[in-house]
Amino acid sequence: MIRAVGLKKRFGSKEAVRGVSLDVPRGTLYGFLGPNGAGKTTTIKMLTGLVRPDAGTAEVAGVDVVRQPVEAKRRIALVPDEPVLFDKLTGREFLRFVGRVYGVPEADVRRRSEELLEMFDLVGAGNDLIGGYSHGMQQKIALAAALLHEPEVLFLDEPTVGLDPASARLIKDLLRRLVGRGGTVFMATHILEIAQALCDEIGIIQAGTILASGTMDDLRAQAHAAEDNTLEDVFLLLTGSSQEQDIAAYLRG
Amino acid sequence: MFRYVKLRTLFRSTSRSWSRYARLVFGVVAGMAAFGVVLSIALLLFSSLVSSGLVRESPVRFTAAVFTLGAAAQVLTSLSAAVYTLYLSSDVRLLMSMPIRERTIFTYKYWETLLTSSALFAAFGLPIVLAAGIASGAGPLYYPVAVALAVLVLTMPTSVCILLVMPLMRLIRAGRAKEIIAVLSGMAGLGGWAFSQWMRVSGGRGGPAPGDLSRLAGSPIFSTPPGIWAADVLEAMRTFDVAQLLRGLVPLLLVSGALYFLCIALSARAYAGGWARTAESARRGLGGGWAERLPTSIPREARAIAVKDLTSFPRDLRQLAGIGSMAVVAIVLSITSTHDFPATGFRFVRLIPYLIVAAMPATFTASAATRMIGGEGKAFWLYLASPIGIGRLLLGKWISTYVLGASAVLLALAAMSVFHFYLPGLIVGLAVGLVLSAAMATYHLAIGTAFARFDWENPKNSLEGTGSVLSFIAAMWLMITSALAVVGSFALSVVVPAWLGVAICAAIWLIVVGLPASALLGMAARRLGRMEWTY
Numbered sequence: 001m002i003r004a005v006g007l008k009k010r011f012g013s014k015e016a017v018r019g020v021s022l023d024v025p026r027g028t029l030y031g032f033l034g035p036n037g038a039g040k041t042t043t044i045k046m047l048t049g050l051v052r053p054d055a056g057t058a059e060v061a062g063v064d065v066v067r068q069p070v071e072a073k074r075r076i077a078l079v080p081d082e083p084v085l086f087d088k089l090t091g092r093e094f095l096r097f098v099g100r101v102y103g104v105p106e107a108d109v110r111r112r113s114e115e116l117l118e119m120f121d122l123v124g125a126g127n128d129l130i131g132g133y134s135h136g137m138q139q140k141i142a143l144a145a146a147l148l149h150e151p152e153v154l155f156l157d158e159p160t161v162g163l164d165p166a167s168a169r170l171i172k173d174l175l176r177r178l179v180g181r182g183g184t185v186f187m188a189t190h191i192l193e194i195a196q197a198l199c200d201e202i203g204i205i206q207a208g209t210i211l212a213s214g215t216m217d218d219l220r221a222q223a224h225a226a227e228d229n230t231l232e233d234v235f236l237l238l239t240g241s242s243q244e245q246d247i248a249a250y251l252r253g
Numbered sequence: 254m255f256r257y258v259k260l261r262t263l264f265r266s267t268s269r270s271w272s273r274y275a276r277l278v279f280g281v282v283a284g285m286a287a288f289g290v291v292l293s294i295a296l297l298l299f300s301s302l303v304s305s306g307l308v309r310e311s312p313v314r315f316t317a318a319v320f321t322l323g324a325a326a327q328v329l330t331s332l333s334a335a336v337y338t339l340y341l342s343s344d345v346r347l348l349m350s351m352p353i354r355e356r357t358i359f360t361y362k363y364w365e366t367l368l369t370s371s372a373l374f375a376a377f378g379l380p381i382v383l384a385a386g387i388a389s390g391a392g393p394l395y396y397p398v399a400v401a402l403a404v405l406v407l408t409m410p411t412s413v414c415i416l417l418v419m420p421l422m423r424l425i426r427a428g429r430a431k432e433i434i435a436v437l438s439g440m441a442g443l444g445g446w447a448f449s450q451w452m453r454v455s456g457g458r459g460g461p462a463p464g465d466l467s468r469l470a471g472s473p474i475f476s477t478p479p480g481i482w483a484a485d486v487l488e489a490m491r492t493f494d495v496a497q498l499l500r501g502l503v504p505l506l507l508v509s510g511a512l513y514f515l516c517i518a519l520s521a522r523a524y525a526g527g528w529a530r531t532a533e534s535a536r537r538g539l540g541g542g543w544a545e546r547l548p549t550s551i552p553r554e555a556r557a558i559a560v561k562d563l564t565s566f567p568r569d570l571r572q573l574a575g576i577g578s579m580a581v582v583a584i585v586l587s588i589t590s591t592h593d594f595p596a597t598g599f600r601f602v603r604l605i606p607y608l609i610v611a612a613m614p615a616t617f618t619a620s621a622a623t624r625m626i627g628g629e630g631k632a633f634w635l636y637l638a639s640p641i642g643i644g645r646l647l648l649g650k651w652i653s654t655y656v657l658g659a660s661a662v663l664l665a666l667a668a669m670s671v672f673h674f675y676l677p678g679l680i681v682g683l684a685v686g687l688v689l690s691a692a693m694a695t696y697h698l699a700i701g702t703a704f705a706r707f708d709w710e711n712p713k714n715s716l717e718g719t720g721s722v723l724s725f726i727a728a729m730w731l732m733i734t735s736a737l738a739v740v741g742s743f744a745l746s747v748v749v750p751a752w753l754g755v756a757i758c759a760a761i762w763l764i765v766v767g768l769p770a771s772a773l774l775g776m777a778a779r780r781l782g783r784m785e786w787t788y
Contacts, residue, residue, distance in 0.1 A: 049638070101639045
């Protein structure tokens with residue numbers, strides 16, 4: 001469902017992504033982990049057509065993202081970590097705009113909008129301008145908009161950051177249901193517990209290179225970790241973790 | 254140390270950003286040019302008044318009005334500057350979390366507000382004060398004292414505005430406050446222009462009579478504080494009158510000093526005590542339903558974009574004020590046009606006011622079009638992540654711009670017709686206005702796309718410097734070619750039938766204007782095609 005081969009991207013002198021290759025099958029919830037500046041967001045931007053790769057190919061739902069960007073975007077949805085939305089539209093109007101752009105019939109847009117507003121507890125705020133929404137509400141309306149056209153692949157960048165525990169739980173349940181119905185989710189996150197509990201497969205990226213990818217067992221094998229090691233242990237083993245150990249030593253004095 | 258770090262940050266943020274650097278250089282050059290022009294005109298005026306003996310008073314007396322009007326203008330600029338420096342700039346919270354005294358932070362913020370809001374007075378007010386000194390033969394001490402007095406006078410409105418902004422921001426969200434201040438500033442400018450037009454018309458033809466100048470010198474604006482205090486000090490320096498010096502200096506120092514210290518002390522306390530929080534009230538999305546009436550024959554994505562833009566439009570006070578100002582300009586022009594263009598004589602002369610009123614909204618269309626892409630700011634990723642082709646995106650934005658521009662043309666001509674109805678003028682004005690708006694929308698949408706900026710804090714900065722220059726050139730090009738086409742049509746109608754004259758000129762105009770338009774649209778499409786979202 002998502003296939004990337006040798007994706008590379010350079011911004012000036014900084015090589016943000018150095019040959020990322022991925023293969024995420026349909027109906028998978030894929031967690032994409034990595035430290036800050038590892039290349040997670042740039043990879044997502046290349047897979048969603050917001051940034052053009054310098055080298056390599058990216059295919060989503062069988063469509064080449066670089067050669068047929070409009071066709072690829074029809075099948076995907078993206079929720080960035082800090083979604084900036086149209087602040088002079090109300091929540092309902094924003095959903096209507098998204099529905100129209102994706103060609104969803106008007107009656108379906110109305111029905112699904114109300115369902116999603118209710119699901120995200122935004123019915124009361126549906127006629128308020130998005131500019132007045134809190135960060136969490138903006139995150140929820142962006143997710144609602146992403147789900148409105150029932151995308152084949154959903155890309156999420158840090159979806160639970162800034163959300164209250166109830167909303168974070170709702171999103172986790174929602175993602176599992178989406179995958180259960182045959183959808184594919186590609187989720188970048190910092191929160192290892194969420195990734196371990198939620199994801200079917202996990203990719204770990206550092207300095208623009210994929211260090212390991214696969215199920216939890218695959219990762220343990222690639223990291224030469226014990227069977228009872230958590231994702232955190234595996235992550236630290238794979239990423240070298242000297243920085244974290246230095247911090248712990250510093251705090252111990 | 255704190256000031257050193259702030260200055261270093263300011264220097265780096267300017268020197269490492271080409272567009273900021275270019276804007277700064279352009280601002281300094283434009284400011285110096287304005288200063289020079291105002292100084293020359295004021296010097297010429299004061300010198301001729303003194304030599305002709307039209308007024309008995311010293312030119313220095315006139316500085317009272319300059320200071321008072323400068324202080325009044327400073328209220329608007331300071332309100333806007335204070336909203337930016339205290340609420341929209343991201344450094345206040347960071348600075349408050351650091352071990353720096355609150356007073357130090359707010360003193361720095363105070364001077365930042367004062368400096369950024371005083372540019373208008375420095376460019377247009379100060380040269381008049383200096384010219385008065387030169388014309389009256391003042392000594393060398395006059396000039397530094399004049400600058401110091403200007404600072405004292407301007408601190409008064411600045412202090413009041415900073416104190417006013419805090420309770421104001423408890424009621425209005427920071428983003429909304431920007432809109433309200435922009436509208437107030439626009440209304441003040443428009444009011445000034447309308448007043449000047451009224452003065453021009455009511456004053457009759459020819460220059461001012463000596464009696465007019467004497468009446469002007471006796472006007473209350475010349476005896477109103479704080480201007481009169483500053484003028485007293487300057488006049489006392491010329492005449493060596495100690496009593497007059499004290500009469501001006503003491504109240505000026507007392508009032509400006511008291512307001513300054515009160516402002517620093519209260520604002521620091523208000524911020525630390527949580528009284529300076531901004532409002533977080535939700536706003537209902539009112540209006541915008543009319544946009545749903547756009548024809549469904551428009552391609553789906555383009556229609557969705559146009560409906561979105563036209564729904565958002567009435568919720569932005571700045572945009573609404575822009576279109577409203579067209580009606581005001583039209584009404585003022587309709588009143589003044591009977592004075593400038595009498596209803597008798599050659600029929601073309603009677604059309605001129607309608608052509609002017611029809612062309613005015615073109616400037617609004619140009620301004621709206623250049624902001625259509627960059628004005629979306631960091632929300633533009635929504636278009637790039639959606640399945641919208643480049644052509645559909647540009648079409649949607651063009652429809653939005655044209656509907657707004659055409660509405661401005663209709664509104665302006667309707668407002669004009671209420672006061673000054675002339676059917677041929679209305680028809681010709683409507684045709685020229687609608688065609689010119691379409692051309693403006695095309696040119697400026699293309700320029701706005703090719704030179705869009707998305708990482709702005711103020712939508713005024715959503716166009717790169719090169720784009721602003723090109724936008725001005727394009728507007729001039731369209732205005733001049735349109736004027737030539739209209740004049741040419743009338744000139745040709747003397748030798749060929751009127752419809753043929755219009756057809757010939759319209760065809761030539763279309764070719765002359767259409768070729769650059771297609772090149773510009775191609776440039777815009779290439780920019781969109783190459784765009785990478787790195788924000």
